[in-house]
Amino acid sequence: MTQKHKVVVIGSGNWGSTIGKILAENTREHTDMFEEDVSMWVFEEDVDVPDDGTLRDQLGDKPVKLTHAINTAHQNIKYLPGIKLPDNLVANPDLQDTVRGATILVFNLPHQFMSKTLEQIKGHHLPYARAISCVKGVDISEGTVKLYSELIMEKLGIYCGSLSGANIASEVAAEYLCETTIGYDGPPMDYKEPDGSSRDNLIKVDKQHQSKSSPSQLSLHPVPQNYPHVDSALLEKLFGRPYFSVRVVRDVSGVALGGALKNIVALAAGFVAGKGWGENTKAAVIRIGILEMVRFGCLWFPQSVDERTFTKESAGIADVIASTSAGRNFHSACHAVEQGVTVDEIEKKELGGQKLQGTSTTRAVYEFLDKQGQLEKFPLFMFVHDILGERTTMDALPGLLIKGSKVMV
Numbered sequence: 001m002t003q004k005h006k007v008v009v010i011g012s013g014n015w016g017s018t019i020g021k022i023l024a025e026n027t028r029e030h031t032d033m034f035e036e037d038v039s040m041w042v043f044e045e046d047v048d049v050p051d052d053g054t055l056r057d058q059l060g061d062k063p064v065k066l067t068h069a070i071n072t073a074h075q076n077i078k079y080l081p082g083i084k085l086p087d088n089l090v091a092n093p094d095l096q097d098t099v100r101g102a103t104i105l106v107f108n109l110p111h112q113f114m115s116k117t118l119e120q121i122k123g124h125h126l127p128y129a130r131a132i133s134c135v136k137g138v139d140i141s142e143g144t145v146k147l148y149s150e151l152i153m154e155k156l157g158i159y160c161g162s163l164s165g166a167n168i169a170s171e172v173a174a175e176y177l178c179e180t181t182i183g184y185d186g187p188p189m190d191y192k193e194p195d196g197s198s199r200d201n202l203i204k205v206d207k208q209h210q211s212k213s214s215p216s217q218l219s220l221h222p223v224p225q226n227y228p229h230v231d232s233a234l235l236e237k238l239f240g241r242p243y244f245s246v247r248v249v250r251d252v253s254g255v256a257l258g259g260a261l262k263n264i265v266a267l268a269a270g271f272v273a274g275k276g277w278g279e280n281t282k283a284a285v286i287r288i289g290i291l292e293m294v295r296f297g298c299l300w301f302p303q304s305v306d307e308r309t310f311t312k313e314s315a316g317i318a319d320v321i322a323s324t325s326a327g328r329n330f331h332s333a334c335h336a337v338e339q340g341v342t343v344d345e346i347e348k349k350e351l352g353g354q355k356l357q358g359t360s361t362t363r364a365v366y367e368f369l370d371k372q373g374q375l376e377k378f379p380l381f382m383f384v385h386d387i388l389g390e391r392t393t394m395d396a397l398p399g400l401l402i403k404g405s406k407v408m409v
């Protein structure tokens with residue numbers, strides 16, 4: 001192989017910076033396969049410098065640009081404070097410059113910002129780049145439901161897998177052992193054509209990744225032969241760390257969907273905790289939530305979602321467990337009930353600019369199910385939506401759980 005992969009991260013929040021750290025640690029260890037520097041696109045903003053002697057020596061005591069803080073102090077002082085980032089993780093405020101020439105794009109943004117970001121990237125990336133989406137959410141538009149891995153494929157015309165798991169960012173950044181799942185089912189003919197840039201050599205990808213409501217076929221440019229193959233072995237080298245155990249599976253949709261829908265269940269669990277109703281009630285909510293996650297996958301991603309992903313992989317059951325105990329969605333829902341305010345208010349007040357994914361996912365999923373006339377099959381998702389919009393109260397939950405205890409997949 002004569003070429004090395006150029007890896008970039010798009011997004012620099014709590015998880016974006018953590019994944020950036022992992023990638024940069026690995027590109028430094030595998031310089032035979034990857035360029036050592038990893039560029040990270042940062043949505044530029046002015047940030048206050050924490051009252052810390054070393055940081056103040058490096059950055060001063062006036063607000064600074066976030067990119068300057070990351071590239072000087074090697075710390076994301078706003079979204080991942082207290083964690084040392086490798087110095088080969090290079091913050092870049094210019095999105096198009098970040099993706100230029102990159103062969104592996106890792107998307108790690110709150111889903112709210114994805115569509116606009118993809119519009120800005122279009123035409124500035126390599127046609128044969130490959131992508132991994134770490135985004136937890138779904139895109140609902142014109143009556144269809146799409147995963148962000150799909151949206152990336154459609155908007156940029158490049159193959160995209162997904163990464164999701166029980167991965168509370170602060171714990172991963174502190175290097176406490178955890179697992180993750182990567183869904184990747186890239187085209188088998190990826191490297192057969194010597195000239196990857198030739199338009200004549202497009203590869204057709206057929207229904208291996210698409211939801212029922214999306215187009216079933218996509219034409220892809222093969223990766224030139226002189227790059228290391230993007231396959232499960234390469235992905236394990238790029239993402240796996242002694243503290244971050246990676247399993248690669250083929251169920252891209254199941255992995256992405258697990259990460260998106262568990263946030264609705266985490267909100268429900270948080271509401272229960274806020275009421276002080278205890279672990280049995282929370283367990284009942286989790287059980288029904290998992291059934292609804294599986295049902296959603298089976299209904300709208302029947303060709304691709306493997307039901308077992310939800311029960312066997314970190315992207316399924318393990319993520320539900322972590323998120324219903326310690327995630328931001330869980331804590332925000334809990335505090336909202338305790339303080340008698342909305343979850344949106346808690347997000348603004350307590351999260352320091354971080355973005356909840358569960359509230360907008362709940363609203364989007366509800367809107368989609370409503371259009372499909374399928375709401376009654378998802379009583380817990382409906383309940384979370386109604387609590388968020390103050391259309392019902394927590395007193396309705398016991399009745400729902402008793403009804404839900406008879407719910408079968």
Ligand SMILES: NC(=O)c1ccc[n+]([C@@H]2O[C@H](COP(=O)([O-])OP(=O)(O)OC[C@H]3O[C@@H](n4cnc5c(N)ncnc54)[C@H](O)[C@@H]3O)[C@@H](O)[C@H]2O)c1
Nearest residue numbers: 012013014015016043108109110113135136168169354355
């Ligand atoms: N934080 C976690 O523990 C965690 C773990 C696993 C997966 N995830 C998922 O990773 C994804 C990214 O989450 P995160 O935790 O890195 O982000 P975050 O919640 O820390 O969000 C803040 C990010 O949004 C950016 N931002 C703000 N306004 C923007 C705009 N207009 N355009 C573009 N970007 C803007 C900020 O610069 C910052 O990088 C989400 O889908 C999340 O569900 C998060």
Ligand SMILES: O=P(O)(O)OC[C@H](O)CO
Nearest residue numbers: 165166167168327328329
């Ligand atoms: O903090 P949350 O609720 O966004 O959850 C974080 C991760 O998704 C947990 O795996």
